[in-house]
Amino acid sequence: MRKAGVLICIFITNVFLFSQIDQLQTNSLESMLTVAKGEEKLDILEQLINEYAQTNPDKSITYAEQGVQISRELKIKKDEIYFLYIMGDLYFDQKKYSDAIEFYQKSYYLSKKHEDPFQQSIITERIGIIFQEISDYDKALEYFLSTLKLREKNSDDESYASILMNIGNLYYNLEKFEIAFEYYHKTYEIFTDSGDQLDIASICVNLGNVYQEMRKTTKALAHYRTALRIFRDLNDHKGVAQALNNLGTVYFDQENNIEALVYFQTSEETIREINDTYLETLISLNLGATYTNLNILDEAQKQLEKSLKLSEVHHFLDLRLSIYKELSRLYSKLNSSIKTYEFSEKYITLKDSIFSEESDKRIANLRIQYELDKKEEEIVDLFKAKETQLKLRNYFITTSVLILLLLIVLFILFRNKVKTNRMLAESRKKFQDMFEKHSAVMLLIDPDNGDIVNCNQAAKEYYGFSKTNGVIDNLFHLSTNPNEIVSESLKKSLKKKQTRTISQHKLSGNRIRDVELFSTPIEFGKKILIYTIVQDITEQLHYESELKLLNIDLENRINQQVEKAQKQQQLLMQKSKLESLGKLAAGIAHEINQPLGGISMGLDNIVFRQSKNKLSKTYLKEQFDFLFKQIERIKHIIQHIRSFSRDQEAVVVEKVDVNEVIRNSLLIVQTQYKDHLIELVTMLEEGIGFILGNKYRLEQVILNLLSNAKDAVEEKTRFLTTTDYKKEIFIKTFSKENKISIIIRDNGIGISEDILPNIFDPFFTTKEPEKGTGLGLSIIYGIIQEMKGKIFPESKENEFTEFRIEFPRI
Template identity: 30%
Template sequence: MKNPIRIVWLTLSLVGLVQIGLSQADTLPQEIAPKGNSKAADLVVQGKTLLKTDPDRCLDIGLQALVAAKKEGDSFTESMALELLAEANYKLGEFETSLRYFNRAANLYSSINKHEFAVKSILGMARVYEANQNFDLAIQQLEAGLKTLKNIPNKNVYLELILKLGNFHLNQKNFKQAKQYGIEALTLINNQTAIVYNKNKALIDTYTLLGQASKNSGDLGASLHYFKKVSETAIKQSDTVSYSKSLNEIGVVFMLTQKYDSAYQYFNLSYTISLNASDTIGIIQSLQGLGNYYYEKGNYNQAINYYTQSQSITSRHNDIPTLIAALVSISRCHFQLGDYPTSSRFLNQALSIAQKNNLTSSKADVYRYLSVINEAQGRYKDALDYHKMWVELRDSLQYEETGQRLAKLQILYEISQKEKENEILKQNSEIQKLQIAKSRYQMRFLVSMLGIVAIVLALLVVLFRNKQKEIAKQKETEQRITEINRKLERRMIEEIKKQEKQQQLLSQKSKLESLGTLAAGIAHEINQPLGGISMGLDNILMRIQDKNCSEEYLKEKLNSLFENVERIKKIIDHIRYFSRTQKPASFTMVNLNDVVKSALFMVSAQFENHGVTIETYLDETIPPITADKYKLEQVLLNLLSNAKYAVDEKERKSDDKTYRKKIKVSTRKDEQNVYLTVWDNGPGIPQKIVEKIFDPFFTTKSEDKGTGLGLSISYGFIKDLLGDIRVESEPNEYTLFEISIPRE
């Protein structure tokens, strides 16, 4: 079976390679360059031609283009100049400066609705973070850009962002997130309505991302499927390098699933194709794969042969990490053959290279293998020493990133301090120059004044007298100003008192307005116990007339009468306290549930008579808050009155016979606040007036039904409690008012 499989794949490879001129051309649209006779535009074009060859010169031209674009008022060309400066600084290794220019370019592009161009700057910022090994900030930057660009017509830039994010997550070992972005990219590519340039290249990148994410997350079946898709698409694209890499990855997956013979076929085919295409990286990876195959099969001499070839190529191309990996692999083979000295020699060679190039991770791996070899040789002290060194390096790697971050912050701090010091020195230099100039002027002035000393003395006397007059006049003016200030203070106090009185009158008016609206319900609440009293007195009178009134019966009836009297007294006391003239707030510990029950006690009968269903959902665990109970009750009654008016209006205007008027009152809490919510299924509030409903005297009701003060006063009282009122409404569906008050 080995030879037929190899023949089939070689045939497919050759077929793919001859399709270069036959496949459909997929090309990216050319970058839009600034056009016209603009000086700034010409400078940008000139700078782009020098970006790769002379970034220093490009930086100078970019600054000239930026100045020219600002003078011309051309925001688009200004954005391109900023982007050019960012790219030039990136080429020069000035990453912080590059980041600032990329950020300014992205913001300016977005402000003129050039979102596709803003993506380039966002990707540039991500590239800077990647160069600084700060992948978390790169991911954060790209995800922020992704949200703003999700609905743009050009899906190619969106696809580029998705793939970049997926590869960053793959680098950070966030395999699940990387796979999600890969699937999203694949869905976008396969969307018939989306125009994707160079579709086959995009498919290769997407399938490669999905294959790597699946392999690293342990889903080897899915990984094999995706890498085979890469190979098929690479043949269509005539992309020999991608085809060779996909074959090598398929071989790796087969190695992981212990299907070594299949892995050998793919490694061997990948090696042949990479060799024909002079793909050095592909050749090295294939040789490593073949070496791993023979290692797993126990043919260590053959494995050494392939690892040695890989070592030779990587040494010529100065690929240090791969070279160290090849030396370690050769060492492992000699270890398995029992040739411990040779195994140690290769490890020491790998260690020397790792130390020379300061590759901490590679040094840690070598120390671990040296520990194993020395233990096998019975050199336990050396084994222990190497093991300790491995543990120390492993632990240091965990803190290396934090240390780099701290060092970077320290450098930035020192730079900022230096800049401040330079600024201070510059300011001191300017001050010194001014002082020197001032001293020279004073010397000339003094010399010129020596001849007119007598005149100066006379003038001084005159000036002194004038000064005395000015001082006297100034004192008089100050006294007048002081008197005016006192009058202003008195007037201000009077105005504040008038305003407070007016506010109290308005609040009292709103409160009485609420009482007027609720009068029918209050009357109903009083009529019930009055009816009980009347009936009880009739019964007593009848018993007396029938001479059947026992002392026990009389005592029972009198108790019932007193209970009804007490009920009426409580209702009247509650109304009296509620409607009393407005005074400064009296704050006590209040339970919101008690406020709800008191308010509903006053309105429930009236609402029931009007066919309004009131549902309550009270959280009995809410803590008490510091507030004025009756003002809170007034706020709730205002909201309930507005809710009743809303459902009544909807019933009056609606043709829906199944409509039922409903109001919900609920309380709840979280860690910061307690909440009181009033919901109704009325006609809702139009969006255009939501912002105005808390304005004084604003109302949608007729003059005889409302003054527009209720919500304004309610809003002011809740704000006095450091709380807030939030309104949420859906036209013809519902309206919700939610009061939030801080917990103690």
């Protein structure tokens, strides 16, 4: 006992010390507030509001009002919005809803003005909660839907799920369970994506409640069990107890009292580990009702009296009403008419009392709603008045500024006019001096009649006339062009800033010279004249004519050289093709010898059977079919080689089946490669489509690469000491992303890294002179480029060489 007393003293002392420390901290903040300035003062006010929020809300409101005032003085709108919102929260906590709405609305309009949609959504959600508290569900729904719209694009998933949950709860309270389910389900999807297990458990409980109200017991049980599993994983005893109780109520509604009893008892055991009197009272009520259904009346009486006692101590009126009803039912089964009547009377009295309280509450809520509507209207009117005042002020400022700007512009224009006139006079004088003394030929022409109003000394000297003898007086007299063309030229010069025309003018002594005229309209006094500079281009045109002839000659020579180069290129390609056929000659002979051998053997058999008189129609038909097949095979090989080897000067561009080209190439070489113990592995993807090009040139590419691959694997066998080396050439086709690719890979000698970039250069080769010219890869590179394709080499010395070719698919 003495130890317990000492511990209690220590506890009281610690509580006292901590409270003194908190008080000292608060006093320190208030002292700092008196000397702080600017944003520092706002930070201290925020801390003081939090300090007094629970212990002295009125003081917190006073500090929040100071925060609003200082924010306005400092013109920090985000802080003004924040402190107005805090004042709304403080009044909300005190259930002073009309005051809370007033400050929420002020904060909302400011955040709307400064385009802060997320802050607007927080405020509209809080206002919706207020209207839900006072049972004005229409207004609450209006604000919740407004919040939902604001958060669709301007918030995270957690905030969006929060408003969906609130709307679901609202429809649940309105008993519109189908709509409530839609919003709960959307919330469930968001929580499932986020992976927060506690959120998932909570929404599962809500979905279970909706399913239970909709009489979909199987789905209700499934969601309650999911919630129970998650609460157990999270070691959340209260959540476990609630989920177990919910499962019990489902079985209770189904009159499966044994299952219900098991869940209620398990819930009762769980609730002992936490302090939640309301849940404990509810579980005892449910146990009592279940025991009554099972006629275990002693246990029922014990549980119901326990729940009654708890409800009376903690004023749980909603539960007490149900307890009275269950006690009346219990004593009816116990045949105690007095007790039955007593609790029936209490049930009716309490129900009437609750109805009366609800009526009073509805009347009070109506009064609050009236005040809220009135405050909302006042706030809207206030902001409209402020906006009108601001517009008028802005209009006055704008008008004043425009008038001032107009006066400034007029002054500048007047000053510029004076300056312009002075500069114009100076400019005229300068122009006259320049005009007279300039070495270029210059004329001033009247566009109405072509009269030459003035000309400089250079003009008089160029034309060889004096202005006084009357010959250089009109443009129509100088030009050799018809008068209509000269007149049209003058009209164009008036319309455009500058024109350039080519003409011929008559000089003294009847000399004709080619001239170029640069004309522009200028204001001279009150009349528009054409200012023209005349440039003699007779020699220039002569040189241009000679240059044109030289260009024609040069173009003809270039075309001849290009044609010659194209023919040489064609010859090189044909030479390369014939080289390939030369290398493959042995293989082609072998391909033809095989069917020839079959023909010879077939004919020998026919002769032998004829000598023995054993020829039948059936046997002859079989043998003739076999012989014709072998002849057709030889014919096919010869026709293909003729087509391939033909010199195609005019290249035919057509749809090309890549797999068909590869098969035709293998037809020529496969027997030869087999004789050399080279394994040809093919993986040709079917249905890959077509490319655009020439199939014979593509076949030349394939045969050239196969020939190089054969040389590479043969070369490797020369220096290998082991006998387990297997010569392989791998051919693959495939289609990907609108491209068709061909891969030819060998496991031969490889190409060293330092020469790999040069392999497509003409005449570059590492082979001996008698084995290669170095033109093969250069030519196939050109063929692939012509067909809009690309080739990518890859090699590792002594391991492999791979060529990947890509063509656009059509």
